[in-house]
Amino acid sequence: MADRDSLPLPLEVRARLAELELELSEGDITQKGYEKKRSKLLQAYLPHTPGAERRIPVTPSSSSSSSSRYQRRRSTGSRDERYRSDVHSEAVQAALERHSERKMAVLLPSKRRSLIGQTSMDTYTPPDSSSGSDAEGSLGRAGGVSVDSWISRALHGSPSTSSSSSSHSNSSANAARLAETSMHTYAIGPMSHLSLKRRGLREMGVSAENGIVVRHSSDYHSDRPWSSLDSEDSLSAPPDITSYMPDSAPILVHRPQIAMITRPPPKYGNAELMETGDGVPVSSRVSAKIQQLVNTLKRPKRRPLREFFVEDFEELLEVQQPDPSLPRPEGAESIPIEGEELDRLKNCPASLEAALLRWGAIAPKAPCLTTTHSNAKQPYTLTYGKLWSRSLKLAYNLLHKLGSKQEPIIHPGDRVALVYPNSDPAAFMVAFYGCLLAEVVPVPIEVPLTKKDAGSQQIGFLLGSCGVTVALASDACHKGLPKSASGDVMQFKGWPKLLWVLTDSKHLSKPPREWFPLIKDANNDTAYIEYKTCKDGSVMGITVTRMAMLSHCQTLTHTCGYSEAETVVNVLDFKKGIGLWHSVQTSVLNMLHVVSVPYALMKVNPLSWIQKVCQYKAKVACVKSRDLHWALMAHKEQPDTNMSSLRMLLIADGSNPWSISSCDAFLNVFQNMGLRSEVICPCAGSPEALTVALRRPQESSSKPAGRGVLSMTNLSHGVIRVDTGEKLSVLTLQDVGTAMPGAVVCVVKVEGVPQLCKADEIGEICVSAVATGTSYYGLTGMSKNTFEVCPVACDGGLVSDCVFVRSGLLGFVGPGRMIFISGTLEGLMQVGGRKHNADDIIATALAVEPMKFIYRGRTVVFSVTVLYDERIVLVAEQRPDSTEEESYQWMSRVLQAIDGIHQVGVYCLALVPANTLPKTPLGGIHLSETKQLFLEGGLHPCSILMCPHSCITNLPKPRQKQPEVGPASVMVGNLVAGKRMAQASGRDLSHMEDNEQFLFLSEMLQWRAQTTPEHILYTLINSRGAVGSSLTCLQLHKRAEKIATLLYERGQLRDGDHVALVYPPGLDLIAAFYGCLYAGCIPITVRPPHPQNISTTLPTVKMILEVSRSVCVMTSQMISKLLKSRDASVAVDFKLWPPILETDDLPKRRCPLMFKPCDPDSLAYLDFSVSTTGMLAGVKMSHNATSALCRSVKLQCELYPSREVAVCLDPYCGLGFVLWCLCSVYAGQQSVLISPMDLEVNPALWLQAVSQFKVRDTFCSYSVMELCTRSLSSLTDTLKARGMDLTRVRSCVVVAEERPRVALTQSFCKLFKDVGLHPRAVSTAFGCRVNLAICLQPHRLGKLAEQGTSGPDPTTVYVDMRALRHDRVRLVERGSPHSLPLMESGKILPGVRIIIANPETKGPIGDSHLGEIWVHSPQNASGYFTVFGEENVRSDHFGARLSFGDTQTVWARTGYLGFLRRTDLTDASGERHDALYVVGALDEVMELRGMKYHPIDIETSIIRAHRNITECAVFTWTNLLVVVVELEGSEQEALDLVPMVTNVVLEEHYLIVGVVVVVDTGVIPINSRGEKQRMHLRDGFLADQLDPIYVAYNM
Structure with a gap:
């Protein structure tokens, strides 16, 4: 405190120090973290020694410092050195420094404890402080380029997020932690609660464009004015991510610190709410996080969208307009370059088989191949004599010992698979030359280790397409293959059935002396097939002819200067690519001695290949930049290391631009040990074009190697611009030599016609030579596009008479005809019109704390197509000891670095546990398998960050509301266009009803009790499927009388009192309802609380009682006990309940006086329901409306006393209550009642009851239908065996207050078709609050379809979802893109009139136009009794009038959007049928x-x-x-x-x-x-x- 008080500190720093002390006292940070943050804050104000933090420059030629640097780096972990570059690290450092003032606020996700590792978070120290080991800390002091040091400098002063959100229960603490990053909008205003606990805006320094940090590159700075996020305007309304803030100067107001008030967690659905600065109710850490996200998204995007709406739906997405200021190629047209003439080799064999025969005869003891296994004591050497004799034996056995003499299995020209591990090059070499001698085409593949190897299925497809039926393998390899129970090799998924042939000598027969293979000169027959895995994961086989193979070997001999008996050390995969070409093919042509270092040995001893070079005085070594890096990591000063014998160090992945850093670093360290700079020879090749270019080994270093520093920004536009290394976005390239002898190389455009590129333009390298591949096996069309390219000049003329082969390499021809490779076509990602190389993105990501975080540098980048453009996805394996907070800090820095260096956003950044990504045989990451896992949702990441707001810039144009056209104009326009207004009606009731006197429901029950006393009205089915109880007309009447007596005597109730009926679904509910009618009380049916969830369901019951003003509760003894229980008392105090009457023991005597309503329009009952938007609404149903509703349902469904109807609905509101309680009394049919609650115990209960009682008509809800579909999907055969038969069902109506669920209905019909359910029997009904039944259509099957009430089957139309978003209806064909099926909601009930109106102008709308459904009917509810949860509900719901046209009719507004469509079908009356389609509720519509x-x-x-x-x-x-x-x-x-x-x-x-x-x-x-x-x-x-x-x- 003393030093703080004595220093002249600014106000914001003092406030931040006070916050740190508060955090320390609350336990949010540790003492160590407090000290470090405090010292960092005070650092700028304390006197310090000049030059103490000066960075010491590193000279690349300083080998000693470099050597020590690499030794120190070994202690901190491993990183893929292919992507390491000191220059690039400095660029990333500078980019992050530019972001340090406006850092990105990445929101930590909330994660359940079970998902989080057991790493202690209490002692966590933020990575931006120097908390590493001594070795790590010494990096910066020694002058090396320390990742820790520059990250610390780049993020200096950055606040690190406090404890992870894994502490799920501590909501207030998490809210406080999140509040520290939500200062942008809340810095001004009296109600900014969330912003006051943490640091101020200036200390945060956070600024992001929709989640991606601001680009501070000078090229992009001028066109990005920053809008004020803290102006007073931003507080007037909730944040809107669809609008942009006006440009204004930022305002900073510093407020004194106030402690946040913590509150106990509120109850579900009734939270105690606090308000944000925008006046929006929020609570807890989740809302704070969302608020922060909203604030981040309020910032303008990189390129503002033009906000307008185009009527043509084909033009929905934002089109990227070409920017005239973008760099374009300006140079002259490039010309093809020719390699030097290929000198004819003296005494060169006419084929590789001839060469093998020669060396096997004249030098049989000369060593051909030496290999060392990691567990073997002595190396094994294969001589040329052994190679010849074993190959000869194998060739004989392939042709004569497989199958019979009459029907051999293998013929010359057949393809066979070579399955050998990377540790056994000798067996592979024997097999390869054995196939050549037998004129069989070898197809080398990887050894399948498990049944689910990465890419194994595609390899199987390749084998199948090549017609492979035989696989050659060694004995050791065969033993390691997965076996089935019978001991045979397992059948791998996608693989053809193979005959496995073991090629060890003990398994082969010796050929007779008279047998000798035919040694031909090289011709155009296929020599071998090399496989290639494409970007999409598919595997193709490239065929190489014998002439091309021989010519390629001669070319390599000429270029590399091979001579007989030279020793070559090979670390590469000998089964394909450069490893195959040099160590298997060219070596035999020149009688070289190849020393093979297998991958397994390299993992144990990374220096083994250098030891072999020194041991054998090797002249040539074939390695990858990875091997150079591994050697550097493991290198120790050894006096016996002497690499002066090397005349050529072939870098196989020289086409990777990032290999240059490994080459430079390796040269710096080993130059003192005899390694010469001219020895390093990068080369470039591809399976299609074989070797494209190779830097020649020079006798002297007089000719320097080519090197260029290019602008990455320009490269992304395909343009070459030389830049200085001082810029951030630069890429240093080294040449890969000149064209191969006898070859012609040109550069053509990647897309479209193969036109020659300009001299300063990046294109695809194409090669014309004898030594190239000839085709993709079996793929003629693709082969023509790749292997038969005819480049054209800008005038359209052919460049050459020769055909060229596309290499898949991107680059250009530089000065001195040197070829430079900038990337590969496989790694190219085209994002937003710019091209980025995956390797470049990986290099940038690995430059951000790789040693601390990424596990062994295992990172992969690919693109996925989302919304018509490619999006970048980065996946990395994190170290096992990484914490969640470290993950998100690293990810935020990666986003900053990639944005700063490449000016591109990352769509998804995912971290997976170590060693979980699919691997290639040599241990790399299998790109296509990883991408496929990501697309299938099978990657199982442990941390993920999606950034769509910054990456998706081609969203549809936001819709701007146009001035509304008046209702009169709409109506006139429809009339002029010949369109009818959208209105329809059911049958007219006035002409169909007889002149019976109006009867109340209570009178109807009394009449039935007198006329048909023994007629059964209700049958209740119990959960076991048996009849639980039943009620006849007389029984129901007598029970109702006794309940009325109970209300009079015990309840002391009067006419018009409201009584809540809290019963489970059953007959007691029905009796209680009619008892209330007999007593003149107003019943309200209420769902009882759920015993297992009483704390959340009981308050709803209490709320309905309060809102409905119930003076009494009628219920059963069981429910009464539940209400009085201890658990219930915790939720609702029992003393607050109104009087409770139990109806289990009813009075013996009858009611002395029946109540008879005097007015049909008086209230019959209240119907309460909670909408999907959480609104509790009670509607008033009069006696008149109730009787009209029952009459309408009776006529539509043809209900009469001899009918049986099965009802499986909730009996508490809507049409479900009407069908359960009212219709049987009105129409007299017998209702078989099934409680939906019992289906949870017995899902087949409803369908069993329908089958058992042979019911023809049944009603259910979507929840019942979904439960049956989900639970019985695999039991239809069992149900059929038990005798379930639904063939008698002619009508199955789904009762709902929503859009028909087409998919569920179709699934239900398809599933139960096997037990006799007719698909046409299933239909839907539609009702709502204002009218409980608007549409209801029971189907009629067979002869019943000819009856008068039948209508046409409901039709399904398909509408364009994009048009619906603009309040339009556009009919499309089934299967069209963005099509949405809408099923007709059923036939309009008798007495119901419908019109479609504009919900805003209240004007009528034309046919097939979207609007609100209005209904006019005697069965409409009288109005809302009360609405809880949305008191400002429209008052004109029940008394709306059209603003134009028929302005006299009173309509009820349903609150549902839909449209009417006149079909070509006819009703029973002969009129054309009007179909009503419900789209959805107005209250649920989301406007975005x-x-x-x-x-x-x-x-x-x-x-x-x-x-x-x-x-x-x-x-x-x-x-x-x-x-x-x-x-x-x-x-x-x-x-x-x-x-x-x-x-x-x-x-x-x-x-x-x-x-x-x-x-x-x-x-x-x-x-x-x-x-x-x-x-x-x-x-x-x-x-x-x-x-x-x-x-x-x-x-």
């Missing part, structure tokens, strides 16, 4: 980017995205789309869902998901009607009550 979305459409797409998603719900929060998905599977797979959800919503709905919440199954609340309670879910999410497995925040 000016367009309207229905949640069910987005949810349907998400559920399809991944097999582990069982349910999904979406909602919005301050213009952020939040997706909640239920995970069925291991919690470790939760993060797989995040990219899948983000991708599918982008692809199908053009929306960016802001937050993805992964929860357990059953968390999403669903009501009894099967509707998702999205607002309850939203409240639970914001109140942090969901206990999520994972919460991901997309930046």
